[in-house]
Each structure stands twice: as C-alpha cells, then as structure tokens.
Amino acid sequence: MKADDEHLGAADFDRLMESGGDPEQIVQADVHLRHCPRCRRVYHQMVRIDQALRRLPLPRPGVEFTAQVLRKITGSHRAYGLSASIAAVFIAILGTCFIAFGYLLASRYLGGEAAQQGSPIVGQGVGVVVTGVRWGISFLDSVFAGLLSEQLVRAVVYVATAGGFMLVVDRLLARAMRSRLRVGRQQSAG
C-alpha cells in the first residue's frame, strides 16, 4: 500500500484520485491522509493540478476559422458540381454527335431498304433510331398534313430526341450528386 513504511505510494494516490480499485485500500489511504500532513499535502497538490487541468483555458482558432472550413466544404461541392456540369456538357455533345450521326445515316438510308433491313455499316442501334425517327416523321407529317417541309420536321424530331436525351442525363447526374451527399439512412438506422 505504501511507498515506504510511513507514507502513501503512487498507487495509493492514483486510487484516491480515481476513486477506483479496492474499497478497503481506499479507506486505509483515506485514514492515513487524515493523520499524515505530508501525504495530505501531496494529495491536495495532485487534486489542485487535476482541477487545473480540467479548467485550462482552451486556445481559439482565428475568427474566420469556421467560415474557412465551410468555404472549403462548399468549394468541394462546387468543384464536384463543376465537374458534373462538364461531364453533362461532354455527354450532351457526345449524344448530339451520336444523334447527328444517326441523322446523317437516316437521311441517307431513309426511304431505302437499308434502314428497314439493318445495314451492316450502321448496325442494329442506328437501325432502331432510324425506325423511331421514321415513325416520328410519319406521325408529324400526318398531323401537319404537309404544312411543314420534311427537313424541318426531321430537325424538330432530332432536336426533341437530343433534348430528351440531355434531360435524362441531367436527371441521372443530379441523382448521383444527391446520393453522394447523403449519408445512408439504413447505415445510421443500423
């Protein structure tokens, strides 16, 4: 229990400070403290340091600290948003090129047998686009009954297709961004 025959040891002071360990030893140390001014003084010193440690003034970061952190976070969002925007534009350009390519091919093959039968050059994908466009043109042609030129009708169909394509891409990207920012609720529920 004691460092020597007369005084408390480090382990005794630890027990007293933490109020943990064997209750009997704590009582013995407590009794000793009442009768030993030297150990009592050490104990009070340790308590004083312990209390001072709990009340140490905390350093404060600069006044702009929180704002800087938020700017960094928002900046990362902006950077992500920017990259998403660039990706959206890139995909839109690719999509438009794809549709324009389909338009050229369709212009070439529309009315011919190749679009219907499927050309080895354009492949099955373009064949589907061409068929869809043909239906669109036929539909608009029947509605407007020859009021519009065939070229204009074709252009409207392709612009509408490209617009729809870009809208879908935009929705998918927005969804991906939202899910990235959201912490999985299932995980938190778990």
Next chain:
Amino acid sequence: MQDDERIILEEIQRGDTRKYAILVDRYKNRGLALALRMLKNREEAEEILQDAFVRAFRGLNEFRRDSTFGTWFYRILYNLCVSKVRQPVHPVDSTLPLDDLLVQDTADENVDVLSIDDRDLFRLIESQLEELPEAYMVAVTLFYLQERTYAEISELMALPIGTVKTNLHRARLLLRKNILGILSKERIDV
C-alpha cells in the same frame, strides 16, 4: 450520441451543409488544443484542424453511430497529427518506477502548487505538458480537455485501457514533479 448532434447530422445528410458550422464551432477549440500540443506550431495546427473537419465532412458516409461524432472526429485529427509528427519528440520511459515520480520530500515548504494562483499554475501546466512524453500528453489532453472516457481514448490511440490509465497517472505525477521542480528553481533564482 447527443440528441441535438444526431439531428444536426441528419440535417447535414439531407444537404443542409451550413449546419456543419455548429459541429465545427463545438469542436474547434478542443481540437486546436490537441493539434497545437502535438504539432507545437499554431499555423500547422489550424491547417490540420481544418483538414480534419473537411475530411470528417466528406467521410460522413463512413461514420457509424456507435461512437460520438467527437470521438470519431478526434480520431481523424489525431491520425492526421500523428502522420504529420511522424515520431514522438519525447519517447515514453515506462521503466521508471511510479514511486520515483512521487516527490514527497520537498524540503522547502514554501514551494507548493497550492500557494500559487490559477494563472501561474495554468502557465506552468501548459509549459510542462509540452515536456511530457507524447503518449502522456495526448492522454491528458484527451481526458481533461476533450473530456473523453478511458474507453474512448483507448480506441482513439489504439492502446489498451490499462495503458491509458497508467499513462494518465504517470502524466499527473510527472506534471507535479516538474512543476514543483520549476517552482523550487524559481525560488532559488529569486
């Protein structure tokens, strides 16, 4: 986890990133105390602290609610500081018997932490915390300033709970010993 913290985290997850400012304000001072003591450079400490907040925000998806945000955040901060420091400045000498740290026979009765005012004691403690082995200093900072439990410190520092308790005990003894030494020296100098 505190209820209001849970609500704040849910709001952040729903996309209200401004709410993160509440958590930053809550943990920035205590976080700075830890970073400052480990890095001993205010500029670097603030930088690392900002980095820790940004990383914590970006990693909210990985945050499991089995611990508090504070413990999780301090772990990020502690790991960043450790990687920055690379090696402890004052290695731990665990071979020194505890009772040798317990200076009881201060000849000069006038040398006493009980007789100095809070301000001087805070100053002495701050200066002597820097002289402690890093493992002791971190344990003291986490326990007293960050108000973490033994279990949390154990998890955070990847040390057994018994080691954490011993480190804290040794830290208190060392602090008292060193402070008494300084007070004694200052008195002799005067």
